[in-house]
Amino acid sequence: LKDVAVAELHELLCKKLQQCCVLFDFLDCVADLKGKEIKRAALNELVECVATNRGVLIEPVYPEIIKMISVNIFRTLPPTENPEFDPEEDEPNLEPSWPHLQLVYEFFLRFLESPDFQPSVAKRYVDQKFVLMLLELFDSEDPREREYLKTILHRVYGKFLGLRAYIRKQCNNIFLRFIYETEHFNGVAELLEILGSIINGFALPLKTEHKHFLVRVLIPLHSVKSLSIFHAQLAYCVVQFLEKDATLTEHVIRGLLKYWPKTCTQKEVMFLGEIEEILDVIEPSQFVKVQEPLFKQIARCISSPHFQVAERALYFWNNEYILSLIEDNCHTVLPAIFGTLYRVSKEHWN
């Protein structure tokens, strides 16, 4: 591609794209090594070509590009071998064809980020069906693949205004299926990272659709068993919402109190961390609406026999802003916690 005359560049580019539609079996690592090397070299050339040259992306090339990408990435993901797969403990099954797949994803990114890229042309091929299949790939066990998918979907969301509502709706469906049906989806954290940047960019006043997403998806997401895998991203999304619209604070805190973990201390520590992040940005006028039920829960945490829970709750008093809120409202907060503090200071084992 580097050596060909400009006039023949596009024709050769299309041939290389078609060549890269051939798929190889990487489970048999000795099979067809020559063919695998030819495709790897061709993919490298394609990445290089789109990344460095201008004028490569003319209209006829778009369908060939999308076809090559689709043939390579859209596939049925392997079933999780062991049903007891614990994402926190077990090593994920990595994608065997990653040597090729990575280059296809790299090529896709360079294509989207090229200064010549025209969404108006690409939207004929990057349509709702394409995006739906892209979202299904987020369930891949391979974290490297999910990382690329996250960046790609972030770019697609940014560049295709007409697909934004559809992408949000499909993310909704994935989360709801994850919460209420399967409790199994590997890409929740990655999707929440993208949504964090979307929430961050919401126009004010917030649309009802977005508030429904907070109440019907983000808050119930806290109830899922594998919360620890995506809690940081989830808390970030929640705080982004409150920085956009402080009037949602009471609803969020009451939701967290409703879903407060009863038997999982690890989750309780996460909830306390999230509460502190929320209190960091809370308006005093919102604080007074939730202080009573909130500090009753904090009091329960202070008296928890699990010292990490008790410690994390007491750590709130290390936060100057929270301290100032407590001092301004001590007539309500003190009665809620003093009895527990006094008892714990006498009886707690740690």
Next chain:
Amino acid sequence: PQKKKRPKLPNFPAPHFAMPPIHEDNLEKV
């Protein structure tokens, strides 16, 4: 009380994963 950002707790790192925001109204040149 003036809103002060909390001191970063030693074991609660700031979110390293925050991606660039995408503004709702206009076509963001991402």
